[in-house]
Amino acid sequence: MIPYGHQDIIDEDILSVTNILQSEWLTQGPTVDKFESCLAQRFNAKGAVAVSSGTAALHVTCLGFGLTKGDIVWTSPNSFVASANCALYCQATVDFVDIDPITYNLCPIKLEQKLKHAKRFNRLPKMLIVVHFGGQSCDMQAISKLAKAYNFIVIEDASHAIGTVYQGKPVGGCYFSDATIFSFHPVKTITTGEGGAILSNHSAILKKIKQFASHGITREIHEETSNTKLPWEYFQFDLGYNYRMTDIQAALGISQLKRLERFKALRAEKFDKYNEKLSNLDIQLPYSKGDSDTCWHLYVINLLDPSVSRLNLFNFLRMKGIGVNVHYIPIHTQPFYQNLGFKWGDFPECEKYYSHALTLPLYPNLSYEDQNFIIRCVKEGMKCSLA
Ligand SMILES: *Cc1c(COP(=O)(O)O)cnc(C)c1O
Numbered sequence: 001m002i003p004y005g006h007q008d009i010i011d012e013d014i015l016s017v018t019n020i021l022q023s024e025w026l027t028q029g030p031t032v033d034k035f036e037s038c039l040a041q042r043f044n045a046k047g048a049v050a051v052s053s054g055t056a057a058l059h060v061t062c063l064g065f066g067l068t069k070g071d072i073v074w075t076s077p078n079s080f081v082a083s084a085n086c087a088l089y090c091q092a093t094v095d096f097v098d099i100d101p102i103t104y105n106l107c108p109i110k111l112e113q114k115l116k117h118a119k120r121f122n123r124l125p126k127m128l129i130v131v132h133f134g135g136q137s138c139d140m141q142a143i144s145k146l147a148k149a150y151n152f153i154v155i156e157d158a159s160h161a162i163g164t165v166y167q168g169k170p171v172g173g174c175y176f177s178d179a180t181i182f183s184f185h186p187v188k189t190i191t192t193g194e195g196g197a198i199l200s201n202h203s204a205i206l207k208k209i210k211q212f213a214s215h216g217i218t219r220e221i222h223e224e225t226s227n228t229k230l231p232w233e234y235f236q237f238d239l240g241y242n243y244r245m246t247d248i249q250a251a252l253g254i255s256q257l258k259r260l261e262r263f264k265a266l267r268a269e270k271f272d273k274y275n276e277k278l279s280n281l282d283i284q285l286p287y288s289k290g291d292s293d294t295c296w297h298l299y300v301i302n303l304l305d306p307s308v309s310r311l312n313l314f315n316f317l318r319m320k321g322i323g324v325n326v327h328y329i330p331i332h333t334q335p336f337y338q339n340l341g342f343k344w345g346d347f348p349e350c351e352k353y354y355s356h357a358l359t360l361p362l363y364p365n366l367s368y369e370d371q372n373f374i375i376r377c378v379k380e381g382m383k384c385s386l387a
Contacts, residue, residue, distance in 0.1 A: 020247050020248050045199035054185065060243060065127060077096040077350040078105075079157065087127070094337075119150065129156075156171065159188060162182050184249075216239055282303075
């Protein structure tokens with residue numbers, strides 16, 4: 001099966017990991033700190049904290065910004081469930097903002113309408129988690145303007161957008177947000193096996209985030225306690241978690257980060273080839289906005305022709321050994337979210353997009369032959385997948 005996404009691992013990556021395995025520290029050693037510095041430097045943020053997953057990154061970011069019971073968080077329904085679950089972990093309330101039908105990102109016009117409405121009912125969000133779907137940046141300029149006007153925190157879930165440059169600035173630099181999170185799951189642009197990171201320019205909050213990712217414990221003297229510290233003492237101030245990244249993972253991350261530009265170029269090459277070869281079919285191809293120099297994570301086609309069945313095409317391609325996928329089932333339609341009161345029909349643009357979307361394989365080492373095969377099969381499948 002040709003998967004929809006796949007890691008790219010070379011001897012250098014393997015060597016960097018085995019070096020750590022033979023060293024003194026498998027975890028809580030110097031390599032995690034080094035990876036954090038590399039990330040902050042690469043994406044031009046004041047600091048970074050590496051954690052055990054993208055989901056953990058979202059959770060500790062919510063905690064670091066003081067999210068708690070009674071707070072409201074808005075996000076995009078067109079994302080992986082983790083983008084919304086993180087708020088629920090903190091007992092906050094979640095709501096969604098519908099997407100733009102062209103970019104599939106959270107729509108800033110709908111956001112403004114919803115903010116106006118929420119203001120009247122005193123139900124403004126404390127935090128907005130935007131998702132750069134497929135790698136393409138959201139309209140951060142418009143979103144950050146609204147954040148200032150309505151006073152909410154902006155978190156970028158950039159799990160798809162490692163390597164993307166928006167308006168000449170790297171995603172992760174937090175020029176238009178309070179923090180950015182990455183995921184290093186193997187299908188994402190760079191990998192650490194499992195892993196994630198938080199980047200921010202708020203140093204004090206990053207410190208809190210780091211603490212939340214390690215049991216809420218610090219070894220520093222706190223102004224609330226006495227200024228004497230016994231040599232073995234550590235202090236727990238908050239209820240934290242063990243979300244630490246290991247040095248083994250961090251070593252892989254450092255090695256992978258060196259090839260990010262190459263991964264971006266290889267993804268772009270494949271992306272452009274799909275665009276060219278599929279252009280004469282009756283499908284909506286991904287739309288590239290001029291303000292985002294995107295590191296593409298997903299290649300999503302949308303079936304415009306109602307006589308073609310997405311399910312039949314999906315099955316046809318899977319039968320051919322092509323690991324097509326669907327990103328995403330709208331979060332609000334998951335049974336768990338329906339139990340919270342959401343229902344089909346709440347976010348119509350997202351639902352409409354979802355009903356015709358199909359993700360084709362895209363990853364750096366997708367071979368020339370495999371991509372040609374996929375393109376041939378999509379063309380053939382379009383003809384024999386009538387609804
Ligand atoms: C992958 C992903 C996550 C979760 O990351 P994990 O590292 O798998 O926990 C969150 N949000 C989005 C948009 C993702 O694609």
